[in-house]
Amino acid sequence: MVPHVLGSGPTAPPMSTPVDRARRGKEARKRLPRSEHARWLPSVDRADxxxxxxxxxxxRLPELLPIRYGRMAASPFAFLRGAAAVLAAxxxxxxxxxLTVQLCGDAHLLNFGLYASPERTLLFDLNDFDETFPGPFEWDVKRLAASVAVAARExxxxxxxxxxxxxxxxTAYRTQMRRLAGMGELAVWYERIDAERLLPFARTARGRRQVESTLARARRRTxxxxxGKLTEVVDGRRRIIHDPPLLEPAGAADxxxxxxxFSDYRSTLSEERRLLLDRYRFVDAxxxxxxxxxxxxxxxxxxxxxxxxxxxxxxxxxxxxxSVLEEHLPSGPYVHPGRRVVVGQRLMQAAGDIFLGWMTGPQGRAYYWRQLRDxxxxxxxxxxxxxxxxRYAELCGTALARAHARSGDRIAVAAYLGGADTFDRAVTDFALAYADQTATDHAALCAAVAAGVLRAAPDV
Incomplete structure (x- = not known):
């Protein structure tokens, strides 16, 4: 049960003054004092x-589930990556x-990264939106902080x-949100983290070389x-390679x-992008x-x-x-799950994939389309x-605040957070406690595999 009712989705702040918006944020402290974010105690009826x-x-496809369980059983951090539904509950x-924003819904450390803008600039940002949904801003912050704690222990x-x-x-999330609260609407919308800003995070020559190497690898991923990596020529025709169970050519029916x-997906693109897409022909799947x-x-x-x-x-x-968040929050503005993902990504990312779109497939299943490597x-x-x-955690916290500021009332959120580190320390306490919980949950998964309750395929 969610104690405080949220709206159906993040919306533009009401036409009120910055003072009024800040007052709204400070009033939210009465509903939930910042120090209360530290609490984590599993309820007696916590779901297994x-x-x-x-x-x-x-x-899901039953033949692939052992791969999922095998990957999650590899470590507590791997478990956390696959257990967004557990943390949401x-x-x-x-x-x-x-205080509602468009949530990523799965804001762990490895769901941040590099990608190319339409102008071919390399950016750092959130890069996974399968679970995006409107909700309280702190849920993303807590998932990020918990993932940092689990990764650090690992x-x-x-x-x-x-x-x-x-x-x-x-702390990076709070300070960035407060900075953005003082900026104009267009300035916030155009805010981005260019990849070159990663270099100052490398304080040593070795660290700088590592960052430069990462950027160079990303630029080659096209x-x-x-x-060259995913296809081969068979009987004079280019085909996607057969590498079961991870990569298998689609059967005739698929x-x-x-x-x-393909045409339904095409219709969700803007006209100029449809024109571009029409210059390509379907080869293989x-x-x-x-x-x-x-x-x-x-x-x-x-x-x-x-x-x-x-x-x-x-x-x-x-x-x-x-989204794993949907059963715990009021209904969102989009019924189609593919559209939910696409709109959420467009709201949160500083620059979007030009081929991002959605459609309904066989058996009424929803899908979204994007570039595989860009x-x-x-x-x-x-x-x-x-x-x-x-330093990487700082960068992720900064990127998350920028993403939230585009959809929610950043002035209210910044006022709620305040100038002191009360919120920061409380969420950090939560993160360490939840890292303990993640280790326990990971052990439960491993025990289920060992007992034969679940079948896991390791190292796949």
Whole structure:
């Protein structure tokens, strides 16, 4: 039960003065004092985390579920990545601020990264929106801080360093939100984090080389590179490779369905992008296993070619399902799950994929489309020492605040957060306690696998 009712979605702030909006934020402290964010105590009727995962799997491809469980069983951080539904259910048992933004819904460390803007500038931002939904801003902040704490422990950092890294994420969020609260509407909308801003986070020559290497790898991750890695020529025709169970060419029925629904997806693009897409022709399609939490959902990649065979475009089609947040919050503005994902991404990202669209496929299933590789890159969190992780956590907290400021009332949120570090320290306490909970939940998953309750395929 959610103690305070939220609206159906984030909206433009009412036509009131900044003073009135700030007053609204401070009044939210009466509903939920900032220090109360520190609390985490599992309720006596807390849902079994393994049961939550099993319920999610009921409408997924059963032959892929062992891969999902195997990936989640690999470590507590891997479990956290796949367990957005578990944390959503836990957050819903506690009071919240009532200050609504468009949530990412899965704002852990590895859902931030690099991608290319339409102008071919490399940006750092959130990059996964499968669970996006309107909700209380602090839910994303708590998931981010918890992921920092779990990752830091997994990297064998001291408890003092674990706390400092989680605190860095929350402090960066608060200070960035307060900075954005003082800016004009267009200035906030145009705010972005260029990839070059990552370089100052590397204080040593070695660290700088690592960042430069990451940027260079991201710039090479294009459809042309994917052509060489994901395809081969068979009997004179370009085809996506067969690499089961992770990559399997679509059967005749799936390929026919994808061709048929291509026009429905096309209709969700703007006219100039439809014109561009029409210059490509459909070549091949395959089913692809992606991520951790998404494993078992229906996901395909499509190869198209433009001017010639050396002018490829790879699109990814992902099944869109109800957000894990939906059962805990009031109804959102979009019935179609694919549209929910697309609109959420457009709201939160500083610059969007020009081929982002949605449609309904066979059996009434919802999907969204995007580019498979467009200079995408991510940090190697598992290799980070305490100082690197702390700076990376700061960067993620900064990016999350920018994303929230576009959809919610940033002045109210900033006023709620305030100038002191009360909120920061409270969420850090929550993050450390929830990291303990994640370790316990991960152990429960491993026990279920060992007992044969769940079948897991390790290292796939």
């Amino acid at each position: 985390p393994v049961g939550v995962l099993e319920r999610q799997g009921r409408d 836990d957050l819903a048992t506690s009071p919240h601020s009532g 990297n064998s950092h001291s408890e003092n360093d674990v706390r400092r890294s989680a605190l860095a994420a929350t 459809s042309l590179q994917a052509l 390929a026919a369905s994808l061709r048929k629904i 395959a089913r692809k296993v992606v991520g951790v939490g998404s494993v078992g959902t229906r996901c395909f990649i499509v190869l198209l070619t433009g001017r010639d065979a050396n002018d490829p475009l790879f699109l990814q089609i992902k099944e869109a399902r109800k 200079m995408k890159g991510s940090a190697e969190v598992a290799a980070m020492g305490p100082r690197q992780l702390r």
